[in-house]
Amino acid sequence: MSEEQRMEAAAAPPRLVAHGVHLAYDQRRVVHGVDLAVPTGRVTVIVGANGCGKSTLLRGLGRILRPVEGVVELDGHDLHRMRAREVASVLGLLPQQPVAPxxxxxxxxxxxxxxxxxxxxxxxxxxxxxxxxxxxxxxxxxxxxxxxxxxxxxxxxxxxxxxxxxxxDPHVLLLDEPTTYLDIAHQVDVLDLLADLNEERGTTVVMVLHDLNLAARYADHLVVMAAGRVVREGPPADVLDEDCVREAFGLVARVVADPVTGCPMVVPAGVRERRGLACSKVSLT
Incomplete structure (x- = not known):
């Protein structure tokens, strides 16, 4: 896919949009009033602490979970009113723990x-x-x-x-933790593969990741969630700073430039570091 085609795709209206979406399990609301327009032809990564609702939001975007309020639209149509085969020809979803026959x-x-x-x-x-x-x-x-x-x-x-x-071969690909069970080398392989798919075919990719540094490296559009709401979204360089990490994860950290890519890189400050105890290596020779 040429750079001109990528720019045209990025300028296209969002195909997948959430309007005021609330999602719940057994009347317990997990996602609260989310508005999200997924950029067409880009890689969107959703991050947040455990239990913040990021996987639940992905299920709502993927037609697995029906909103209790609000609507998810695909190409301007209510996703949950479309025929299953019609949706599947455009949108693919890989859940966190799929089960094979x-x-x-x-x-x-x-x-x-x-x-x-x-x-x-x-x-x-x-x-x-x-x-x-x-x-x-x-x-x-x-x-x-x-x-x-x-x-x-x-x-x-x-x-x-x-x-x-x-x-x-969907136009929009949703993946919940696609790097689960993979060592670091295979994590990078899978994420490179998805990035290539996006670049070469213009496939819109939306995925949930736990690793903030991989998220910042591969995302064009980063969505940060906390307590069932989107608290920040945009390019990683604009979104991921120390205040954001503290707000979403309750974590004190430094955010510096990744020496390989220049993307934001999160360096956590643990309890020992906050107490002023530096890591030491004792030489045995």
Whole structure:
């Protein structure tokens, strides 16, 4: 995707918008009156402390959870009034702990991502086969295609789920903690893959991440939540400062420039540091 096309995509109206959305579980409200316009063709990352409502908001944006008040719109239409297949052809959601059918192979699971693109009779096409092969290759899971999902390690399983989402080829991709179970090298691999997907295809990516430094590195648009509300949003350099970290996480920290990217980098100040105790290394030689 050229830079001109990226600029055109960024200037396009938001396809996914939340208007005054309240979300609840068993009458217990978790998200309170959120207004959020997801920038088209950009990477949006939602961050916040545990229990702040970030995963719940993602479920509301992904049609898993119906708002008790407010509305989520996709291309100007109430998301919850649209047909499921119509939504799935545009929007894909990877939840935090997806469950695969017992005994299913990796290839078959990834192939399920093609269902929204198949007709009423579910005929398999050459395009479907190409999309699955491409998704397996991009996530380095091609050699796992014949294995059962339940046999895989947590990290392998997570890459397979990402492959299924890539096979679906949605215009808007929602992911809840896509780096769960992955070591740091594979975390960066998956996030690089999503960034490439955004850059090359213009796919709008929205994901929840716990790691603030990875969030700041990969986000075009950072959304910070606290107590079920959006407290800040915008480019990471404009949003992520020491006051923001203290407000959202109750954490005293320094925010400095990442030496690799120049993005904001959060350096926590623990109890020992606040007491003035520096970390020391004792030489044994």
């Amino acid at each position: 017992e005994g299913i192979s990796v290839g078959d699971l990834v192939g399920r991502g093609r269902h929204p693109h198949q007709g009423a009779f579910g005929r398999w096409s050459a395009d479907d086969a190409d999309a699955v092969a491409r998704a397996l290759a991009l996530t380095d899971t091609h050699d796992l295609a014949a294995r059962r999902v339940e046999e895989l390690s947590g990290g392998q399983r997570q890459r397979v789920w990402v492959a299924m989402m890539l096979a679906q």
